[in-house]
Amino acid sequence: MKHTKVKDLLNSTKTLQEINAKGWVRTFRNNQFIALNDGSTINNIQCVVDFENTPEETLKRITTGAAVSVIGDLVESQGKGQKYEIQVKKLEILGDSDAEKFPMQPKKHSLEFLRENAHLRVRTNAFGAIMRVRSVLAFAVHQYFQEKGFVYVNTPVITGADAEGAGEMFQVTSLPLDNLPKNDDGSINYKEDFFGKHTNLTVSGQLEGETFAMALGQIYTFGPTFRAENSNTSRHLAEFWMIEPEVAFNDLHDNMDLAEDFIQYVIKYTVDKCEDDLKFLEGRLLEEEKVKPQAERSEMPLLEKLNFVLENNFKRVSYTEAIDILRNSKPNKNKKFQYSIDEWGADLQSEHERYLVEKHFKSPVIVYDYPANIKSFYMRLNEDDKTVAAMDILFPGIGEIVGGSQREERYDVLIEKMRVIGIDEEELWWYLDTRRFGSAVHSGFGLGFERLVLFVTGMTNIRDVIPFPRTPGSAEF
Numbered sequence: 480m481k482h483t484k485v486k487d488l489l490n491s492t493k494t495l496q497e498i499n500a501k502g503w504v505r506t507f508r509n510n511q512f513i514a515l516n517d518g519s520t521i522n523n524i525q526c527v528v529d530f531e532n533t534p535e536e537t538l539k540r541i542t543t544g545a546a547v548s549v550i551g552d553l554v555e556s557q558g559k560g561q562k563y564e565i566q567v568k569k570l571e572i573l574g575d576s577d578a579e580k581f582p583m584q585p586k587k588h589s590l591e592f593l594r595e596n597a598h599l600r601v602r603t604n605a606f607g608a609i610m611r612v613r614s615v616l617a618f619a620v621h622q623y624f625q626e627k628g629f630v631y632v633n634t635p636v637i638t639g640a641d642a643e644g645a646g647e648m649f650q651v652t653s654l655p656l657d658n659l660p661k662n663d664d665g666s667i668n669y670k671e672d673f674f675g676k677h678t679n680l681t682v683s684g685q686l687e688g689e690t691f692a693m694a695l696g697q698i699y700t701f702g703p704t705f706r707a708e709n710s711n712t713s714r715h716l717a718e719f720w721m722i723e724p725e726v727a728f729n730d731l732h733d734n735m736d737l738a739e740d741f742i743q744y745v746i747k748y749t750v751d752k753c754e755d756d757l758k759f760l761e762g763r764l765l766e767e768e769k770v771k772p773q774a775e776r777s778e779m780p781l782l783e784k785l786n787f788v789l790e791n792n793f794k795r796v797s798y799t800e801a802i803d804i805l806r807n808s809k810p811n812k813n814k815k816f817q818y819s820i821d822e823w824g825a826d827l828q829s830e831h832e833r834y835l836v837e838k839h840f841k842s843p844v845i846v847y848d849y850p851a852n853i854k855s856f857y858m859r860l861n862e863d864d865k866t867v868a869a870m871d872i873l874f875p876g877i878g879e880i881v882g883g884s885q886r887e888e889r890y891d892v893l894i895e896k897m898r899v900i901g902i903d904e905e906e907l908w909w910y911l912d913t914r915r916f917g918s919a920v921h922s923g924f925g926l927g928f929e930r931l932v933l934f935v936t937g938m939t940n941i942r943d944v945i946p947f948p949r950t951p952g953s954a955e956f
């Protein structure tokens with residue numbers, strides 16, 4: 480017998496005879512009412528067990544976490560809160576779950592505890608909702624770009640390049656670690672390694688993406704990227720997913736337009752498709768807000784916050800203007816930021832970004848034209864010779880969600896920059912070829928997918944929006 484998803488049963492327009500549902504028991508009340516969830520929706524279906532005609536042995540095995548199959552009729556529910564329930568005629572325990580030992584008890588667990596049980600936390604309402612929202616957002620990403628005729632490019636995970644020039648790479652090797660082949664000077668001889676050279680996990684697919692944009696016009700990547708930065712924060716992962724569009728003939732302003740349109744599209748798509756999950760997550764947040772001190776409470780409920788982003792243009796401000804705003808601001812009672820921005824050229828710290836977004840503009844903000852020396856080598860030098868055509872998009876509660884730029888398309892300027900900061904041009908010969916043969920203005924950006932999921936779900940720790948988080952000191956699963 481084919482089973483029907485709980486979501487379809489709950490959305491049924493009529494009562495039904497002899498249906499089969501399969502799922503996991505969330506709770507079992509009064510020896511009679513099973514709340515059954517199969518992951519197709521946040522909502523459980525109530526299954527009413529005929530306890531008088533069910534063996535005592537079987538009733539005992541209906542415990543939180545157990546996998547069960549029920550056959551019965553879908554009838555109108557007598558109880559409040561649900562339209563339909565299943566009047567169970569036949570019940571089978573598919574997989575027992577020891578009620579004493581099952582870690583996901585029907586009560587509120589701390590997020591820390593759930594992180595230690597990442598393989599089971601997805602069986603809770605909140606994590607089921609988060610992971611469904613994540614999946615829909617990912618689909619929306621593809622839908623947006625595919626509708627616009629972008630080509631999806633799978634850039635390599637193993638690469639010889641350090642795309643960001645920041646040296647935060649995980650090394651890849653097949654060499655025996657306890658017996659590394661050495662050169663005469665004691666350095667590791669990577670010529671004997673699998674690829675005959677030194678390689679690492681990619682920090683960004685951008686450089687390879689650029690080569691494809693210079694042939695296919697508009698491309699995007701969407702894949703895992705890796706950073707060995709020792710940032711133990713609620714916004715950093717060692718493995719995260721990045722979306723990187725790259726477009727030939729786009730300048731910085733086209734790039735900003737694309738990023739804004741893209742972000743609004745995927746949020747709108749998800750708000751429309753994930754109503755139940757987002758309502759649940761909003762309710763969960765409102766509960767949490769109640770116990771927080773007033774100052775830490777967020778000003779808007781989740782859905783209102785999402786709609787605000789959809790209905791309002793992002794504010795655009797140059798780095799120089801942003802610095803002026805910050806210099807003339809009194810962020811708190813001490814009237815000073817912890818990190819000084821008195822010097823033009825200082826990088827914005829998260830306290831500055833938060834101030835701009837949450838206090839000054841009260842809106843997502845695009846900061847552009849950053850000082851050249853705090854940004855990556857491939858960004859296009861502006862006419863003023865001191866800023867580059869970079870843009871970061873800053874989001875409330877998140878900080879930087881997007882980093883992008885117009886690329887330096889002039890061979891001479893690019894090679895000079897690489898020499899000055901000591902990037903090996905031989906290592907990037909293939910990248911430089913894009914500037915040798917048919918170079919043209921082009922731009923792109925990278926959006927950290929988990930930061931987007933954080934924003935849309937209202938969660939506050941990035942470890943809670945990726946199935947199995949990798950962070951310093953933690954790769955259990």
Ligand code: 4AD
Pocket residue numbers: 642643682683684685706708714715716717719721723724879880881882883884923924925926927928929930
């Ligand atoms: O600003 P980033 O480092 O830019 C790049 O990698 C460019 N190559 C992108 C491009 O132009 N194609 O990273 C882009 C975004 C950040 O804005 C942030 O959202 C996210 O990636 N990100 C991280 N997310 C989670 N954990 C980390 N450790 C992250 N580092 C960056």
Ligand code: MG
Pocket residue numbers: 871879881882
């Ligand atoms: Mg960045």
